[in-house]
Amino acid sequence: MPARVGFETRSDGSEHMPQRTREMVAVREQMMHLLNLQIEALDSPLGLNDARLTECYERQARVQELREKLQALSDLTEQEESRDTTNSVSPPLQFAPASLDTAANV
Numbered sequence: 001m002p003a004r005v006g007f008e009t010r011s012d013g014s015e016h017m018p019q020r021t022r023e024m025v026a027v028r029e030q031m032m033h034l035l036n037l038q039i040e041a042l043d044s045p046l047g048l049n050d051a052r053l054t055e056c057y058e059r060q061a062r063v064q065e066l067r068e069k070l071q072a073l074s075d076l077t078e079q080e081e082s083r084d085t086t087n088s089v090s091p092p093l094q095f096a097p098a099s100l101d102t103a104a105n106v
Contacts, residue, residue: 027070
């Protein structure tokens with residue numbers, strides 16, 4: 001029996017995830033499905049004929065597309081989080097310059 005790679009994403013709280021997070025989870029699930037198909041094809045006792053090998057190459061190309069999509073979604077999430085953090089931080093304190101005619105300077 002081929003080794004299967006699992007990625008459990010469904011939980012009671014999934015409907016509360018932000019849209020982009022749900023998209024990222026869906027992309028990961030697609031990738032895991034394709035990778036499991038790859039494992040099954042490579043572990044098949046029937047071997048790899050030209051048709052199966054072509055299917056493997058096509059799946060691998062699709063996995064690469066999904067990786068790029070996942071990276072883009074991740075980058076957007078990081079940018080938004082960075083922007084949100086920047087906007088929520090208090091502005092730096094500003095100090096008035098000290099007067100030069102203080103007792104220490106006389």
